[in-house]
Amino acid sequence: MAMMPKRVKYRKSQRGKMKGNASRGNFVAFGDYGLQALEGSWIDAKQIEAGRVAATHFLHREGKVYLRIFPYKPVSAKPLETRMGKGKGEPAFWVARVKPGQVCFEVGGVAENIAKQALSRVANKMPIKCRFIKRIHSL
């Protein structure tokens, strides 16, 4: 199994709504460069893992990759060829809720052009439009 929480309060959750933009986690905080989501979506654990592998593989132990999102939300599904009803399905996978502006991945300790290439590979693994950003001081 890919990433998931170690402990949860409830095994299943409702879908919920995703309104508005990211008001937290919308700037580069740990590395020097980041990948910012321009759309809102659920990003599942497999996609996050694919992005992480793509970046670390490209960087060859140079620099550091930071994950800023974590799949904490369980999504349930019913087995194939099952009639409707009989209660909610079992958790099938885990997702991170990503709103526009959320920084999903960060890279530090490498030159800008290398970071750009690494994060562009990550962006290809994401189900949403993303953009490359740099760490900026607010003033």
Next chain:
Amino acid sequence: MEKGLLLKAEIREQSGSSNAAKIRKGGRIPAIVYGHKEEPVAISLDAHTLAEGLHHGHRVLDVQIGKKQEKMIIKDLQYDHLGKNIIHLDLMRVDVAEMIKVEVPVELKGTAKGTHEGGVVEVHADALEVECKVTDIPKSIVINVKEINVGDSIHASDVELPSGVKLVSAPSTLLLACNIVTEAKTTEELEAEMPTAPEVIGEVKEEAEETEEKSSSEEDK
């Protein structure tokens, strides 16, 4: 001495997010002016001139409100969710001779020695709070990282500040450290660490309670 940027301000009569949105649509940025124990004033500034001034590194502004011209410092800047556009700014009235506390960004210079040995320079704090005169605010505090080896770190107390600038941040504030990058785990290694299903908080308790109840009922019999 840094030359202030002259901006003409318009007083905002109405407050609220919808009015602020209208102002932004009109090419202006809402702002608030406070300080010197005077009443706060809601104003708006021309977005283009301000953005240009900020791009050139101006922090001290000469703002003309009506016929009165005052010196102000940018205390806070708010960006939109994408960090692209400025949506609001806080301005504080200042005197030229006044000592003020400001946050100054930290700028790294050079390549650390440790990076050639597989290390990565991690920035823990990208700004320092300092106290200085309005005219002496440095654009940035430059730290030379050429001599940094793996395992070395730089704290706020290690930084050489320009004359007339006093450190306000705690001297023990960690600015940067050079550490060896541990090899990233493969997907298989991560999967081995991860549980097949997460532990549900409270589920164990319920089971324990059930067993307790059973044992008590058996005793009663």
